[in-house]
Every structure is written in C-alpha cells, then in structure tokens.
Amino acid sequence: MSGPDERPEPAPSPGPAPLPRVRVTAPRPGEPIAAPAEHPSIERSDTATVYVRSLIRSQLRLAIVCATGFVVSLGMLWLVLAAAPALDGVLLLGAPVSWLLLGFGAYPAILAFALIFLVASTRNEAGFRSLVSAGSDGGPETAGAAP
Amino acid sequence: MNPVIGYVAIAAVTVATALIGFFGLRISRTTQDFYVASRTVRPWWNASAIGGEYLSAASVLGIAGLILLQGSGGLWFPIGYTAGYLMLLLFVAAPLRRSGAYTIPDFTGARLESLAVRRITTVLVILIGWFYIVPQLQGAALTIRITTGLPSWTGALAVAVIVGLIVAAGGMRSITFVQAFQFWLKLTAIAVPVVFLLITVGGEGGPAVDPARAFPAALGPASLDLYATASLVVALLLGTMGLPHVLVRFYTNPDGPAARRTTLIVLGLLSVFYVFPTIVGLLGRALAPELATPGEADALVLVLPGMVVGGWLGDLLTALVIAGAFGAFLSTSSGLVVSLAGVISQELAGGSVRGFRVAAILSSLVPLAVALLLEPGGLAGSVGLVFAFTASTLCPVLVLGIWWRGLTARGAIAGMLGGGLACGTAILLGPLLAAAGGAPALMLAALAQPAAWTVPLAFALTVAVSRLDRRRTPRGAERFLARLHVPEGAA
Numbered sequence: 124m125s126g127p128d129e130r131p132e133p134a135p136s137p138g139p140a141p142l143p144r145v146r147v148t149a150p151r152p153g154e155p156i157a158a159p160a161e162h163p164s165i166e167r168s169d170t171a172t173v174y175v176r177s178l179i180r181s182q183l184r185l186a187i188v189c190a191t192g193f194v195v196s197l198g199m200l201w202l203v204l205a206a207a208p209a210l211d212g213v214l215l216l217g218a219p220v221s222w223l224l225l226g227f228g229a230y231p232a233i234l235a236f237a238l239i240f241l242v243a244s245t246r247n248e249a250g251f252r253s254l255v256s257a258g259s260d261g262g263p264e265t266a267g268a269a270p
Numbered sequence: 271m272n273p274v275i276g277y278v279a280i281a282a283v284t285v286a287t288a289l290i291g292f293f294g295l296r297i298s299r300t301t302q303d304f305y306v307a308s309r310t311v312r313p314w315w316n317a318s319a320i321g322g323e324y325l326s327a328a329s330v331l332g333i334a335g336l337i338l339l340q341g342s343g344g345l346w347f348p349i350g351y352t353a354g355y356l357m358l359l360l361f362v363a364a365p366l367r368r369s370g371a372y373t374i375p376d377f378t379g380a381r382l383e384s385l386a387v388r389r390i391t392t393v394l395v396i397l398i399g400w401f402y403i404v405p406q407l408q409g410a411a412l413t414i415r416i417t418t419g420l421p422s423w424t425g426a427l428a429v430a431v432i433v434g435l436i437v438a439a440g441g442m443r444s445i446t447f448v449q450a451f452q453f454w455l456k457l458t459a460i461a462v463p464v465v466f467l468l469i470t471v472g473g474e475g476g477p478a479v480d481p482a483r484a485f486p487a488a489l490g491p492a493s494l495d496l497y498a499t500a501s502l503v504v505a506l507l508l509g510t511m512g513l514p515h516v517l518v519r520f521y522t523n524p525d526g527p528a529a530r531r532t533t534l535i536v537l538g539l540l541s542v543f544y545v546f547p548t549i550v551g552l553l554g555r556a557l558a559p560e561l562a563t564p565g566e567a568d569a570l571v572l573v574l575p576g577m578v579v580g581g582w583l584g585d586l587l588t589a590l591v592i593a594g595a596f597g598a599f600l601s602t603s604s605g606l607v608v609s610l611a612g613v614i615s616q617e618l619a620g621g622s623v624r625g626f627r628v629a630a631i632l633s634s635l636v637p638l639a640v641a642l643l644l645e646p647g648g649l650a651g652s653v654g655l656v657f658a659f660t661a662s663t664l665c666p667v668l669v670l671g672i673w674w675r676g677l678t679a680r681g682a683i684a685g686m687l688g689g690g691l692a693c694g695t696a697i698l699l700g701p702l703l704a705a706a707g708g709a710p711a712l713m714l715a716a717l718a719q720p721a722a723w724t725v726p727l728a729f730a731l732t733v734a735v736s737r738l739d740r741r742r743t744p745r746g747a748e749r750f751l752a753r754l755h756v757p758e759g760a761a
Contacts, residue, residue: 175752182755183673186360193356197349197503204491211487216472218485218552222342225491226548229349230541233356237537240360241530248527248757 171255178251182244189240196232200224275585276417279592283455284432287600290448313528317535319446320519322453323605324351324536325543326402327409330456330598332650333544335568337551338561341489344551346499347650348544350506354657355540358511359533364526365672365754372521373613374514374664381671383744384679390686392617394663395514396633398656399610402513403603403637404644405652409568410599411641412649416569417592426641429596433603434634437611438627446522452601453539459594460546463575463587467553470579484556498719502654505721509657512664515605518612525758550574568649571595607633655697662689662724666732672754674733675747681736689728696720 203224204210210221329351336344371377374395379388407426414425436448487493510516523529554561554570557578561570572595575587611629619625666689667682700717703709716723736743744750 172748172752175756179673179751179755189360190357193353194507197353201491201499208487208490208492211485211490211492217556219490221491222345222485222552225342225345225349226552227545230352230544233349233353234537234541237356237359237534241534244364244530245527252757252759 174251174254178247181247185240185243185247189236193232193236197229200228200232272585273418275589276414276592279417279589280414280428280596283593283596283600286451286455287448287597288432288436290451313523313532313535315446315450316519316522316532317539318453319449319522320516320532320536321539321543322449322451322456322601323515323519324540324602325453325456325598326602326653327406327595327598328650328653329544329547330460330595331409331412331568331571332405332653333547334551334554334570336650337548338554338558338570339564339567341486341555342491343489343494343499344650345491345548346494346502347506347654348548350503350657351510352537352540352544353503354506354508354510355533355537357507358516359530359537361669362511362517362672363520363529363533366517366668367520367523367529368526368754368756368758369750370753372518373609373616374512374517374668375613375617378667378671378682381744381747381750382677382679382682383746384682387667387679387682389617390683391664391667392613394686394690395613396610398512398660398664399514399606399633400637400640401659402515402653402656403606403634404641405649405656406599406603406606407637407641408644408652409649410596412568413572413592413595413599416572417588423642426638429599429603430634430638430641433600433607434631437604437607437630437634449601449605452597455597456594456601457539457543457546459590459597460543460550460571463579463591464546464549466579466583466587467575468549471553471557484559485552495715497715497722501658501719501722504725505654505658505661505719508661508665508721508725509659511668512660513657514609514613515602518609519605527758547571553578603634603637658719658721658724659690659693659697661721662693662728665725666728670729670732670736672751674736675751676736676740676743677732677747678736678739678742678744680739680742681732681734684735685728685732688731689724692727693720693724696724 204221207221210224211219213220215223329348333344333347336347338344366377369377369380371380375388375391378391379385407429410425410429411422412425414420414428415422520529520532523532550571554574558570558574561567561573572588572591575591576584578584579587607630610633611626614629614633615622615625619629663686666685667677670677670685671682696717697720700714700720703717704714
C-alpha cells in the first residue's frame with residue numbers, strides 16, 4: 124500500500140520487517156512539501172510525457188462526459204416536471220408523482236454515473252500501464268513510434 | 271415534550287461518542303496516527319466515516335424543515351449534497367489522494383510552488399470551516415431548546431465544549447471510529463422512526479389529508495424559479511470538493527483506486543440516507559403544517575414521531591431522533607475541528623501534537639462565539655451559502671490545479687480572492703438590500719444565490735490571469751500532474 128509518493132523516513136523500529144503503516148510527515152511551512160517523486164514512468168523522456176499527457180486527457184474527457192451526462196439527465200428530469208404540470212395531480216401513496224420523482228429520482232442517476240466513471244477510469248489506467256510496460260520492453264524505438 | 275427523553279438521549283450519544291473516542295486514543299501512538307489515521311482505514315470504514323462526518327445538522331434536520339417550509343424547492347438540497355460527491359469522485363478523488371499532501375493548503379502550495387497561495391488557501395479553509403461549524407451549533411441550540419426547554423445557548427456551548435475536548439484528546443484515529451459509528455447512528459435514528467411513521471399513517475387508512483393543500487402546485491417542482499434552483503445546484507455540486515473536512519478524509523485511503531471505491535460507497539450510503547429526511551419532509555407537509563414557520567420548521571424531524579405515533583413508542587422514537595440529531599452536530603463539528611486544527615497547527619506550530627490540541631480548542635471556541643452572536647437562519651440555507659463560498663474559492667484552484675498545467679500562482683490567487691470577494695459580498699449584502707427594499711428583483715435573486723455567477727467568475731479570473739502570467743508556470747507542473755494521474759504500480 125506504500126505509494127511512491129511518501130518521502131523516506133527513518134524506520135521507527137529496527138528489523139527488516141516492513142511496517143504495516145505508512146509514515147506521513149507534516150510538512151514545514153515554506154518547505155517544498157511534495158517534491159515530485161522519482162517515478163520510473165515520469166522520466167524526462169518525450170515518450171513518457173506523451174503517454175502521461177494522453178492519460179490525463181482521457182481521464183479529463185471521461186470526467187467531463189460523466190459530469191455533463193449527469194447534469195443533462197438532471198435537467199431532463201426538471202424539463203419533464205416543468206413540461207407536465209399535470210403530474211402534480213397524479214397521486215401515488217398520497218403524494219404527487221412530480222414531488223416523488225424530484226425527491227427520489229436523481230439518486231439512481233448519480234450512482235449510475237459514478238459506477239460508469241469508476242469502471243472507465245480504471246480501464247484508462249490499465250491501458251496506460253500496459254502501454255508503459257510495452258514501451259519499456261520494446262525499447263525506445265518501438266515506444267517512440269507510437270503516436 | 272418530556273424533557274427527560276431529551277436529557278437521556280443527549281447524554282447517551284455523548285457518552286458513546288466519548289467512549290469510542292477514548293477507546294481509539296489507545297491505538298493512537300504517533301504524530302501520524304494523530305493526523306490521518308496513518309492511511310490504514312479500509313474503504314467501508316472510511317466511507318461510513320465520511321458519511322458520518324458529512325451528514326450535518328443541515329441534512330438531518332434542515333432538509334425536512336426546508337421541504338416543510340418551501341415545498342419542493344427543499345428537494346434539491348439532498349440531490350445537491352449527494353451529487354457533490356459525484357463531482358468529487360470525477361474530478362479530484364484519486365488525483366488528490368496521490369498528491370501526497372494532506373490538507374488543501376498543502377496541495378495548493380506544493381502544486382503552485384508558492385507560499386502566498388498556501389497562506390491564502392489556509393485562511394480560506396479556516397474561514398469556511400468556522401462558518402460551517404456555526405449552523406451545527408445553531409442546530410444544537412434548537413434541539414436543546416425544543417427537547418429540554420433549556421435556553422438555546424446551552425446547546426451550542428455543550429457541543430462546542432464536547433467536540434473541543436474529544437478532538438484535543440484523541441485526534442483522528444479515534445475520530446474515524448466515532449464518525450463511522452455516527453453514520454449508522456444517524457441512519458438508524460431517522461430510518462426507524464420513518465418506518466413507524468409510515469406504518470401509523472398508512473395503517474389506519476391514514477388521516478384525512480388534502481393533497482392540494484399539502485402539496486400545492488405553486489410550491490411544486492414545475493413552478494420553481496430557474497435561476498435560484500440552478501444556482502443552488504451549482505453551489506452544492508462544486509462546493510463539496512472544497513470542504514476541508516471532506517478532503518482530509520481521502521488521505522486515509524491507501525491509494526487512488528481505493529479513494530475512488532470509497533467515494534462510490536459514500537454515494538450509496540448518502541443516497542440511502544437522504545430518502546428518509548425527504549419522507550419526513552413530505553409527511554410533515556401533510557401532517558404538521560402548523561410547524562411551517564421559519565424558526566420552528568427545522569424541528570420537524572424531532573417532533574413528528576411524538577406527534578404522530580404517540581405513547582411510549584412515540585417517546586422512544588423521539589429519543590432516537592434526538593440522539594441522531596445530536597450525533598450529527600457532534601460528528602460534523604468534530605470532523606471540521608480536526609481538519610482545521612490540522613491546518614492551523616501545521617501553519618503555526620510546525621505540526622506538533624501540542625499545537626494540534628491548542629488549535630482544536632481554538633477551532634471550537636471561535637465558531638461558538640459567532641453562533642452565539644448571529645441570529646440563527648434556516649440550517650439548510652446557511653450551509654448552502656457556505657457551499658457557494660467554497661465553490662467560488664477553492665473549487666477552481668483544486669480542479670484547475672489537478673487538470674491544467676498552465677495554472678500559475680498568480681492565477682490561483684486572483685481566482686480565490688476574486689471569487690471569494692464576490693461571493694462574500696453577495697452573502698453579506700443580499701440580506702441588507704432585501705431588508706432595505708427598493709433593489710431590483712433580479713439583483714436580489716443574484717445576491718441571494720450567488721454561485722451561478724461567482725463560480726464562473728472565479729474560474730475565468732483564474733484562467734485569464736494564468737494566461738497573462740504564462741512565463742511563471744511552475745517548473746514542476748508537468749511532473750506534479752504526472753504524479754497525480756499516473757496509476758500506482760505503473761513502472
């Protein structure tokens with residue numbers, strides 16, 4: 124569970140056994156607290172930069188698509204309610220259907236878009252991983268040939 | 271209402287909270303434990319804790335009160351509170367967890383390599399946190415007044431003192447357990463009474479309710495004001511990601527994917543929870559229209575079970591909702607106090623445990639003073655304004671900082687100050703102008719719900735100034751962004 128981003132700390136207890144807990148330190152004000160980690164895939168090679176930029180772009184595109192999709196579906200719900208004021212007269216369990224739709228109808232959409240994002244963003248990251256490992260296996264020529 | 275029920279319920283939830291808090295204290299050994307539970311918390315625990323911390327007085331009492339008072343306009347609040355977590359999942363959850371920083375000032379300061387940005391973010395976080403605690407204390411004041419008959423200020427004082435002591439003694443390790451417990455307490459406390467309410471109302475053929483009077487078309491979803499609703503939704507959607515007590519929770523996830531899974535579970539928990547205050551609000555419109563006055567409506571959740579069910583069962587259900595409501599004040603306030611104390615002690619005391627304790631006490635006393643001085647407004651409404659302010663200040667710098675390498679320190683500062691100034695002025699000026707009269711209705715609407723124009727303004731300022739300041743793009747921006755987005759284990 125230890126990410127590459129934790130700064131190295133002297134182990135508090137002796138012995139080679141890995142600690143179950145990750146140490147996180149409080150940064151001092153003014154100190155460049157999160158100096159970019161030495162990450163193997165973030166070397167200053169152009170290929171890696173291209174890969175990372177395209178990962179960021181695809182994740183951002185996914186997030187914007189999901190957000191837009193949710194806002195649009197919320198707007199549609201509202202449009203339906205505004206366009207059909209007759210729904211106020213239809214009663215279900217003693218309350219107007221329009222109130223019930225607005226009160227309970229949005230949550231399935233929220234969960235659906237969250238699930239879509241979770242699956243698709245994980246897939247984007249898996250794609251990035253395989254791209255990076257293929258690039259490092261095949262040498263710089265193969266990797267450089269990729270768009 | 272029988273005051274004994276109130277005393278017993280409040281005492282029970284306080285003792286339970288303190289016990290879990292101090293039981294957790296024994297596990298807490300190091301400074302790291304004290305701050306963020308050493309990132310060892312499992313997604314389910316973490317999600318329950320996030321839910322427990324997030325469901326505040328506004329959720330437990332405010333939503334039902336607002337539905338009773340304003341009709342279907344109140345239905346948008348729980349949607350926004352939940353969908354705010356969707357936006358958090360989409361735009362910040364995993365990258366922010368990977369950043370390695372654990373407060374918002376840590377993040378902005380490191381991302382933009384600027385001490386000034388860090389300082390300004392710190393001030394904003396503290397302001398937001400304090401003003402978010404105020405409605406919690408006002409909720410406590412209302413609850414104490416309604417349930418025990420004691421003067422209002424005792425409720426605010428009790429919550430502030432309890433929270434300050436627990437946080438100063440235990441830190442976040444115990445807070446995680448407390449918060450997880452609080453979520454399930456709140457869910458039970460409102461779900462069980464709702465079930466009994468529905469059985470009672472539905473069972474005997476139901477009391478004669480005229481739906482046209484309880485749910486008038488004039489307050490129905492079709493007749494809501496477009497601008498006010500859209501602006502509220504913008505504030506709630508984009509405000510959640512900047513709340514200080516929300517972000518600090520994500521650092522207790524082991525990695526980015528875990529942060530995402532946790533958020534998904536949170537969304538599920540919130541969706542289930544908000545069904546119940548909504549039902550109470552709708553029932554209240556039908557059964558207790560006499561409560562629909564601005565000062566009293568927020569008490570609907572507390573009094574409806576006793577009114578409708580009655581007898582010893584009614585008393586028991588009342589005790590349960592009081593416990594749940596008091597739990598909400600305790601948990602949200604303590605979550606906020608923990609994150610504020612973390613930020614303050616890091617800035618001023620170098621992150622020492624002693625500094626944290628002092629900051630915790632300070633962070634409970636300042637909002638107490640504000641709560642005692644200010645006239646209480648509607649709970650959901652005041653919390654909504656804090657969301658608008660957060661969305662206009664911290665949301666642009668977080669989102670652009672995570673996704674746009676062109677962001678500069680000056681751009682971030684311009685956005686935070688411009689958005690904050692615009693939104694803050696609107697919040698302060700709006701009620702004054704409305705009281706004075708004579709101002710055009712369009713302007714009053716824009717001031718009453720400012721997010722729809724202050725959030726775009728803040729984004730535009732941030733982007734425009736960063737563009738003009740292009741030469742000062744942080745040198746490490748490319749690497750920092752890579753670190754936020756490259757998945758764990760990609761080598």
